[in-house]
Amino acid sequence: MAFDLVTVSDRRHSALQKGFNLRWPLGNVQGQSSTKGANLIYLCRSPQDIMDAAAQALALPNGRITVRSGGHCYEGFVANKMPDSPNEVLSILDISALNRVVYDASGQIGSELSPTQPFRYRFRLEAGSQVWDSYSALYKQANKTLPGGSCYSVGLGGHICGGGYGLLSRKYGLVCDWLSGVDILVPDSQGKGLEPRHVSRDSTQQDELDLFAACCGAGGGQFGIITSYYFEDLPPAPKEVLWLVLEWDWSVLTQDALNNLLVAYQRWFASHQSNPDTWGLATKLEMRHEHTGNITLGIHYVDKEGELNDRAPFDDFVDKMLTAIGLPATESLVPFHVVHLPPGTAGGRPIDSVSSAQAAARRLDWLVCQQTLNGSGDNQRGRYKSAYQKGEFSPQVLQAIWTTLTWPDPDNHLTQSLIQIQSFGGQINAASAPVRKESSAAQRSSFLKWQPQCYWHDDSAAADQAHADWIRELYGNAFADAQGVPLNNAFEGCYINYPDLDMTYTGGNPANGKNPQWYKIFFPDLMIESRLRRTKQRWDPHNIFRNEMSVP
Known part of the structure; x- marks a missing residue:
């Protein structure tokens, strides 16, 4: 057998129990192995290694296997033993060496x-x-x-x-x-x-x-x-990319201005769904808690030919956003993956018009741009949620966002906490009938995709709870009329690749019992849900x- 078996006596064991999110495995302490995590890690180099490792691991009493390629599972599905299974012998089959x-x-x-x-x-x-x-x-x-x-x-x-x-x-x-x-x-x-x-x-x-x-x-x-x-x-x-990050400092931001930006943001993507010439424009709007930092809007653009000859969609989008918010932006100078942007540090050149945006935008070869944007951030503790938005922002949702961004934080826990809303739709929604037929991606009507997220290093119970409360309250308030779940006339559920155990509970809250219909939140299409069960x-x-x- 060619696989490498890592047991608890191996000095690598504590590190290889962990993935990117250091909340997992439960009981995680740096430099120590957790009894609530994997007993064994099989480092596999071929499909035959995987089959041999699985046979050995499943032959163990109470044996269970999980698989890891990159280690970025948001929840503890790979790293943790199943709840109420203290005698489980968990083996992670690490296949990262299969990388050709x-x-x-x-x-x-x-x-x-x-x-x-x-x-x-x-x-x-x-x-x-x-x-x-x-x-x-x-x-x-x-x-x-x-x-x-x-x-x-x-x-x-x-x-x-x-x-x-x-x-x-x-x-x-x-x-x-x-x-x-x-x-x-x-x-x-x-x-x-x-x-x-x-x-x-x-x-x-x-x-x-x-x-x-x-x-x-x-x-x-x-x-x-x-x-x-x-x-x-x-x-x-693409041959080239136009890349620009607009930044608004908290010192000038108002609730009305942010509301106007959000309404215009959703409307732009909804109104341009029918125009494929605009589908090369993609964005990340990152609204940070006031203890985390400023609001940024990253704009990534290529034209219909994968070049930059036609910049009209870029110009139109920038014009609509600047007009809607009614506040001058600045050119953001920090790497885009940086979460903590303290208020008062926006020092880039002012951007208050399309011409100033054009002057600040970076024209990058595509591969250079991808390397520039490819940041995963620190390995630390994290929580995440998701939502697909097909309708406009309601007053209730807008108020919930502002309340979340200004959430009281007397102990200063929320220093890496933000609500990220990305562009969606375009070709995703225009997929052909044959593609849709053999797909389990159920959300094909949305124009925006939410990814609220928060990070922290402190492993204390107080820090964990502060971040859980913050991110849960966003959904409790934003979707109060849908029992805390983003599934209504304006939202079509959550993304399975941003797994969130909260959504398996009634009202999206672990204080309540399990929701027997939770799977529909991630797969609201009955045909797809039924096929997956089958x-x-x-x-x-x-x-x-x-x-x-x-x-x-």
Whole structure:
């Protein structure tokens, strides 16, 4: 057996128990292993390693396996033992060493797991490859890209099967919309090991098509272990990008000004959904708690040809936002991934017109821009939520946002806390019928995507509770008429790749009991939800791959 087995006696054990979010495993202390985390970590270098490791781990009494590629799961689904299972022997199968990016211009790449299958592809991306490495390799090998995320160390394993969303998704759609085939190790009939399968968008068996669709947006760690993703084609990498970050200091910000900006922000993307020439404009609006810092609006733009010859959509967007807020912005000077921007530090040149925005915008080669924006930030404790917004901002939601940004914080806990609202829609919403048919990405009507988030280093119970209260109150107030859940006429639920255990409770609050209908919040399309339940029963009837938010 070629895998490397890390046990508690190995000095690497405490580090390899952990992922990016240092809330996990429960009881996490730096330099120490947690009894509530993985007992064993298998470092796998091939699909055969994974099968051998799974067989060994599942043969242990009370054995359970999880899989890790990049380690960015927001909740503790990989790192934690299941609740009320103190005798569980948890093994993490780390597949980060499976990180090759393979390209064949003639399109003759076959399945590594099932080479007798007739399907052929141009690209094979192994599931352990990280986002930045994949972008760089695809650009250099084929002048292609993935319309994926901008955190460099996220692994493709969980990113793509959860949908795969990023700054090029309005222009090109979700990464999973381009997916053509998948190598996946699924449980055997006894649930004692794994066996190889290849499923394709062109599979002829319905149960294989269902499994492929589950790999297109249902999230990872639920049906098997994906080892490779296959693509018949990928979108061309843009030549250049226009990049600008506007910043508004808290000293000049008013509630009315922010409300006006938010209303105009949503309306711009909703009103331009029908114009593909504008889909190359993508944004991140980051509204920080007043103890965290200023408001920023990052604007990433390429024209319809992937160049910068037509800048009319960029100019129009900037003009509409500056007019709406009615306050001059400044050019933000700090790296975009920095969360803490103390009020009073906005020192960039003033931006109060389209011409001043044009002068401040940076014209960057596409690969340079991706490297510039590819920041994952510090490994620390974090909490996250999500929401898809299809309608306008109501007075209730606007008030909830302002209340959250000015939330009393006498102990100064909220120094890395923000409400991020990103652009959405475009090609995502315009996906073809064949793509939608084999997709589990249920939200195809929204124009904005929320990602409230907060970070902290202090591992005290008080710090943990302060951040939990802050982020929960946002949803409790914003969606009070929907029992604290973003599922109503203006919102279409949450993103499975930003998992949030709060949403599994009634009212989105763990103080209440479990909500038996929680899965509909993430998959509000009944056809998709029903298919995922059926697929789980077909491919993993023994529930080998389980966590607190796996298919119920």
